[in-house]
Amino acid sequence: MLFSYPIDALGDNWLNALAVDLMLAGMNAIDDGAEPAAWPGCLPANRREILAQRTGLRSKLACLFERYSQLPMADRPDVQAAIIRQAALPNVFNDNAPCPTIHSLPQSIREPASDLATYLFGQLSSIKEGNGFLRDNQYSAIYASKIRVCPFCGLNYFRAPGAPRHALDHLLPISRYPFAAADLRNLPPACDECNSTYKRAIDILVGNDGLRRRCCDPYLGPTYRITLEGSEFFNGNEIGGYTLPRWNINIVGQEPDRAHTWDAVYQIKTRYTRDILDADFLSWIAHYSRWFIREKGRDHDAAAVAAELPRYIEGVVQDGYADRAFLKAEAFRLLDSSSRDPQIGEDVRQWLWGFVEYAT
Numbered sequence: 001m002l003f004s005y006p007i008d009a010l011g012d013n014w015l016n017a018l019a020v021d022l023m024l025a026g027m028n029a030i031d032d033g034a035e036p037a038a039w040p041g042c043l044p045a046n047r048r049e050i051l052a053q054r055t056g057l058r059s060k061l062a063c064l065f066e067r068y069s070q071l072p073m074a075d076r077p078d079v080q081a082a083i084i085r086q087a088a089l090p091n092v093f094n095d096n097a098p099c100p101t102i103h104s105l106p107q108s109i110r111e112p113a114s115d116l117a118t119y120l121f122g123q124l125s126s127i128k129e130g131n132g133f134l135r136d137n138q139y140s141a142i143y144a145s146k147i148r149v150c151p152f153c154g155l156n157y158f159r160a161p162g163a164p165r166h167a168l169d170h171l172l173p174i175s176r177y178p179f180a181a182a183d184l185r186n187l188p189p190a191c192d193e194c195n196s197t198y199k200r201a202i203d204i205l206v207g208n209d210g211l212r213r214r215c216c217d218p219y220l221g222p223t224y225r226i227t228l229e230g231s232e233f234f235n236g237n238e239i240g241g242y243t244l245p246r247w248n249i250n251i252v253g254q255e256p257d258r259a260h261t262w263d264a265v266y267q268i269k270t271r272y273t274r275d276i277l278d279a280d281f282l283s284w285i286a287h288y289s290r291w292f293i294r295e296k297g298r299d300h301d302a303a304a305v306a307a308e309l310p311r312y313i314e315g316v317v318q319d320g321y322a323d324r325a326f327l328k329a330e331a332f333r334l335l336d337s338s339s340r341d342p343q344i345g346e347d348v349r350q351w352l353w354g355f356v357e358y359a360t
């Protein structure tokens with residue numbers, strides 16, 4: 001991720017933990033030969049009022065408990081271990097230990113576990129706390145913190161609270177990890193493109209090689225920055241009759257294995273290369289040319305045109321993530337350093353001068 005969400009946005013994140021407590025308490029009672037505590041007495045006093053009328057929760061828990069009580073004693077510890085482990089966020093993002101999926105559990109328990117997960121997830125949009133529903137409160141807190149751009153790609157803007165929302169992203173897909181379904185920590189907002197085109201139901205905890213992998217915690221990182229160091233001018237794809245640089249995208253930061261997961265799931269390098277740098281570089285150069293002429297007039301040479309690049313980067317390219325500036329600034333830094341390169345500098349300066357000369 002490029003940046004992380006404020007931890008305060010998790011202020012109303014109690015539903016999943018409460019459900020886990022209810023599940024484990026009921027299962028422990030069953031293991032002891034007793035009945036799970038009766039409804040609504042089983043609910044913690046501070047949430048009893050808000051949950052007591054939610055008969056869906058009651059019936060889905062009862063169904064899960066019934067199936068659990070029918071399991072042989074030997075199978076039960078695995079069920080409880082899976083609940084505890086799946087719900088152990090953010091540890092599951094941060095460590096490399098296994099995290100059992102629903103598919104590792106006895107068949108009979110899977111359906112009631114999934115039903116309960118779907119119900120709990122829905123309750124995030126149904127339970128009110130303060131001014132809004134739990135899910136909306138999380139999004140409003142993030143938006144209020146001035147985050148306007150998706151931190152998984154940095155390319156797409158978020159809509160304001162109240163507008164039709166982007167789908168929330170289950171980092172740990174509900175189909176495999178139902179016991180983290182209603183944990184807001186597992187539900188960081190992401191743009192439609194990241195969610196629907198790239199992340200989808202991919203298991204972020206397991207790579208294509210079948211091995212466990214770590215990922216970024218959307219609230220605590222680590223986060224990464226992008227550089228284009230190692231890119232080569234005149235060596236990339238041909239677009240509109242021009243040979244573009246061969247883009248070398250570096251994801252810079254601590255714990256590169258987590259950066260690798262980010263790129264593998266969200267296709268970061270591919271998207272930056274294909275959708276932004278290859279697609280936009282020539283229009284960025286055209287803008288630079290018009291800016292140069294406005295600032296300096298037409299009566300200049302290739303060296304003068306290249307010499308203004310640092311001032312353009314400093315004064316004209318936006319900061320941060322607005323308008324994809326984090327990539328645009330890097331592309332201009334590459335242009336600037338290439339224009340001073342002892343081998344190709346003269347060619348790069350002439351190339352840039354060509355745009356200025358013919359700019360309209």
Ligand SMILES: [Zn+2]
Nearest residue numbers: 150153191194
């Ligand atoms: Zn995105």
